Amino acid sequence: MPIATVNPANGETLKTYEAMGAEETERRLQLAEATFRTYRTTAFAERARLLNRAADLLDEDQQDIARVMTTEMGKPIRQARAEAAKCAKAMRWYAGHAEQLLADEEPADADVSDSGASRVRVRYRPLGPVLAVMPWNFPLWQVVRFAAPALMAGNVGLLKHASNVPQTALYLEDLFHRAGYPEGAFQTLLIGAGAVEEILRDERVKAATLTGSEPAGRAVASVAGDMVKKSVLELGGSDPYVVMPSADLDRAAQIAVTARVQNNGQSCIAAKRFIVHTDVYDAFAERFVAGMKALTVGDPMAEETEVGPLATEQGRTDVEELVDDATRSGATALCGGHRLRRPELPGWYYPPTVLAGITREMRIHREEAFGPVATLYRAGDLDEAVLIANDTPFGLSSNVWTRDETEVDRFVRDLEAGSVYVNGMTASHPAFPFGGAKRSGYGRELSGHGIREFCNITTVWHGA
Structure with missing residues (x-):
């Protein structure tokens, strides 16, 4: 895949x-190693000052970098601005915590x-240069949720971004440079996938x-x-996304x-399988399909657009x-189901689609x-809903809609996922650990768990 911006x-x-x-790759590896030797000794106050400055610059750049992201991978411009704002928030959160x-x-x-x-302590020490292999779907957020904790822990970063978002990748290196980080603290490597090993x-x-596909994860994990x-x-x-009879169906x-359609449906944590109790299946399906049909599909640069093109052909x-x-x-396709054919939208569009049966x-x-494709399942009871929900090789997150606390306890106990969101949709937040089970990966990002992933957890023993 060429390293290129293709609208x-x-x-x-x-x-x-x-x-x-x-x-050039060797020069950057040498620089990363040399920078780490000194950056690792900086005080938390100095690291926080630098990261807060990066957040300020990102806020100033919000409109421009949002347009770059939308141009490179097609997310609606309002969502691109929100992504930039979320990144600045996460930077400040880690700077403060x-x-x-x-x-x-x-x-x-x-x-x-x-x-x-006489005394035993546990100390968290940085590891060194960390390689981040990142995807195109949230080209700013995926990187920042690695970079912010890694830099605050005293590590330095090497970014191999997706080949279709090179301008965003270069922006990130420039952002940290302008914030005052030492040269080599965060570097973008414009390389192909074949150079990662x-x-x-x-x-x-x-x-x-790594955030990305299962094959890419297997390759990196193997090495x-x-x-x-x-x-x-x-x-x-x-x-x-499980809906039980006691749920607020409208909500x-x-x-x-x-x-389902956040980021044009291109999100690992997007709800994809809608498992609805038979008692409320028809009522939910009617509302859900109507909502999917009502979405505005169009130019991602337009403020009114809710669903843009997919990122690649x-x-x-x-x-x-x-x-x-x-x-x-x-x-059965209850809506959508075929490629969108509108002369004014020549790009890689696919309509919001709901499949039943x-x-x-x-x-x-x-x-x-x-x-933006959803699948609808009918479940006869809670046990069947859990079986359908777990009948997947993945286990990233889950969503449950019920007002019954006994049902909540069962879902929290039995769903095979890294998160369970009750009466709401999955969303990442810097204070919450983020990651999955089964083939959705291992380890955690964000929160205290995320910042400690790339630390040498050191026991310090003092004699009597």
């Missing part, structure tokens, strides 16, 4: 970049005399984090495992639309194939639909 709204290639060669999150800890059992020590095998790179290096993976998701259906093809396979196998044999039951 998904019209397919026009706007800018192409040459991949960095071996000499990192010192406390990484403060020395005493063992829970304060009596350590039987160890021969060699960099990860380099002894100067101490760990890796990291072979090199005995820490890795964190956030992979795909096919999140269930559940309204939020369901947003939960291949992405649209993948969605089409999943829908076509389902309808050929007996599924899904069976286990259909590909869309097993695979992640990365576009």
Whole structure:
């Protein structure tokens, strides 16, 4: 895949970049290693000052970087501005909380005399240069939720971004540079996917984090495992959205639309499988389909647009194939179901689609639909709802709508996912740990759990 900005709204290639060669990559690895030696010793106050400055600059740049993101991957411009604002918020959160999150800890059992020590502490120390392999769907947020905690912990970052968002990738390096970070604290590597393994095998790179597809995650995890290096993976998701009879159906259906089509449906944590109790199935389906049909599909730069194009032509093809396979196998398209054909929208658009009558044999039951396509399931009771929800190789997040606390307890106990959102839609927040189970990956981002992922958790023992 070429390193290029290709506008998904019209397919026009706007800018192409040459991949960095071996000499430039080596220079940047040397710089990262050298910068880490000194940056690791900076005080939390100085790291916080730098990160807060980056947040201020990002706020100033919000409109411009939003337009870049929309041009590169097609998200509606309002959502792009919101993404930039969220990144600035996360930077300030880590600037304000990192010192406390990484403060020395005493063992829970304060009596350590039987160890021969007068005192034992746990200290969190940085690891070194961390390689981040990031996706295009949230081209700013995915990076910042790694970079903010990593930099506050005293690590330095090496970013290998998706090849279709090079301008956003370069902006991030420039942002941290303008904020005053030492050269080498955060660097963008304009390289292809084939160059990742060699960099990860380099002894100067101490760990890796990846957000992306399951095959990409397997590849990075395999190399990291072979090199005995820490890795964190956030992979795909096919999140269930369960609606029980006691739910507020109007609210559940309204939020369901947003939960499915956020970011043009290209979100790992988007609700994708809507599992509805039979007693309220028809009423929910009517409301949900009406909401999907009412969405405004159009130019992502237009303020009124709610659904823009998919980011790549291949992405649209993948969605089409999943829908076509389902309808050929007996599924019914309650809305959408075919490629959008409007002369004024020549890009990679796919309409909001709701499929009913899904069976286990259909590909869309097993695979992640990365576009504005929802699948509807009818569940006879809570037990069947849980079975359907867990009948997936993924386990990123989940959504449950019920006013029955006994049902809430059952779902929280039994759903195989990294998060359970009750009467609301999944959303990441800097204070909450984020990550999944099963083939959705391992490790956690955000919160105290996320900042400690790339720390050397060190026991400090003092003799009597």
